[in-house]
Amino acid sequence: MQEEHPEEIPKPFLGLQRDDQFFLGTLLIAILVLAVIYIGQLSRWGTEPIEIKRQNHLPYDYQIDINKATWVEFAQLKGIGPVLGKRIVAYRDEHGPFQSIDDLLMVKNIGPVKLNENRIYFKPIPISPE
Template sequence: MPKPMLDARQQSTVASLAAVGLAIGLVWWVVAGGQSGRLIEIDQAEPVPYEFMVDLNTATWPELAQLPEVGEILARRIVETRETEGPYRTQQDLLKVRGIGQIKLLRMAPHLLPLPDDTAVAGN
């Protein structure tokens, strides 16, 4: 009969370690949801809000297109107006862009970085 690779004490140690490993795996499986699982159905997942800020004087049109109610065409107009009339001094300067009114500006404002003249106006 061949000699075993491990003696009885070593076999007992390996068996104990295997049992502990299985117990840890079982606990993890139960915490992870067991048989029911907790997989996220991407169509049913709650949207994760993200906040972003845009500098009107440096943003490219794809960045501006991320603003609420601003698509590619309006974003390109914002950039075109900036290139033809110079940098925006205040957020109110956006009203010069065709397609932007007070309501749209108010919806965009939380995502616009302050401009130097905006802070001076706010202080008065």
């Protein structure tokens, strides 16, 4: 008597045929490889930092003529905003041109400290011959 061995039929995994299982396995391996490459790029693996040398900041080098400057130009200075800049221009319009930089002390809310902080930004007023 011959024993009959029926051919074993492999059970489908997740309900997929053998070719589908092969395709799905290949696809998952490809996704895994791409994910590892992407994570490697995010971690900057294999790169060296670059040192960037920058120049020092230069101080502002400008001066304004207090008899011609607009309130916007005054507002750029230390401790002088738009309100005080407009007040300086209004004072100049009402009382005439300033004779010296120290005449700015006559404007309300400008004291010696604020004037001395900004003195380097004012052009000297030329002395007019009389």
